[in-house]
Amino acid sequence: MEARPAIRVEAPAVPAKKEGQLPVEQPELKMNAKSVNLWYGDAQALFDVSLEIFDKSVTALIGPSGCGKSTFLRCLDRMNDVIEGVRITGDIRLDGDDIYAPNVDPVQLRARVGMVFQKPNPFPKSIFENVAYGPRIHGLATSKTDLEEIVVHSLTKAGLFEEVKDRLQEPGTGLSGGQQQRLCIARAISVNPEVLLMDEPCSALDPIATAKIETLMDELKESLCMVIVTHSMQQAARVSQRTAFFHLGKLVEVDETTRIFTNPTDQRTQDYVTGRFG
Template identity: 70%
Template sequence: MYDIPPSGHEMLATDLKIAARNVQVYYAETHALKDVNVDIADKTVTAFIGPSGCGKSTFLRCLNRMNDTIDAARVEGDILLDGQDIYNPSVDPVQLRARVGMVFQKPNPFPKSIYDNVAYGPKIHGMARSKSDLDDLVERALRRGAIWDEVKDRLHEPGTGLSGGQQQRLCIARAVATEPEVLLMDEPCSALDPIATAQVEELIDELRQNYSVVIVTHSMQQAARVSQKTAFFHLGHLVEYGDTAQIFTNPEDPRTESYITGRIG
């Protein structure tokens, strides 16, 4: 554990889940993310907004070390999960990703049964001692993904046979099956129709009772609907961060106001 210097966005230690200090990301020679300092609260939905290419997905991927999978990427600075540095050499990225789950833009179920999609993570991490344990874990995750009632009679059919919205909820169930503490979502509704989007948004609101949820979205309306905290990124900088209502109604930085009113995008 270490002493966390203030970010300028302080919150009570009991609320703090992730603290980022002076985070820089480079892709080869390109300085993609500059001096990001932010505190992310537990049991809260935090939205990252900003124009395409502004760094919001890059920062999201720092939070579970997904940038490790890109050869040219280099991350500097400190990112602490419950006060522990996730980039410390002693941290196993696989174990970290069990604690910090991720849902991607395009639903990506494995080419396996619905049951096996959800059981995969708990099996890898040795979370179930018996078949009935695993059955319980799968049911709980599918219920948390708000899809159990739709799939309970077809668990052994392929996950790829579901509709797009169902596939995304299956991917959310798969992400929560390892009992993560944080759930990262990278534009989880951008490939979905309005009805499926509304279902996923409702689910996000339920999930924050148990998780710290961080969502990247290109939709300001979605950020306003689902989040309690919003961070605005622009040209690799975290420009402004605060309560969602304040960011949308009374932003402090003129760049935030320009983005929200549609003058920059």
């Protein structure tokens, strides 16, 4: 198999600190996973994964197929709860609170930690109702006017409103693939999540739609903590500030994205990003 070309990422120049200058503000820790193990029945899929995830930034999870990226992502909003035979050990916290504590309602957790899946999955409802669904069931709107404002704001934030403003009562399933994915993002952010998880959000999209989603990610990170799973190392290099490399269910290495692609510390990471395997 032909090796992929190495990903070239230019590390940004760090200006010298001037006398009397305030220190650069450190990102705030939003989620923290410690020693996470997961089994599907008797088969272990994650091995002792520990990862810090910071607010107002994008963390990319990369690695070969079947390495545990998506499995770990689903741990962050307890989506694995719905899979029979799954067992998880370890500790995952959101703002310091254990998301697997007995008193945590997974539905309320998923309002705080939204998710966008690999394949666009709009509800078989109108564009308006797709976005209005979450705010309505979570009681975020006290009137029809409030609900309309939330829908317009969410579609605008997802970069979709201008394209669909005259079609809000038409089915969401009638949109193009890229528009459907942005509709799913609008639906996810309509309940004001603090974290947005994205599992291969562009794998089914053409390059133009992918570019729109990546621009959207860049804008959303100003107000959200984001974690994306991607097979595209070019995408990870473009949109993320930190990158975590998974292999065979283990977190091999995590660091600033520029360092992962230009000067990784683990040989397995080096081999993967230069195309020697994967």
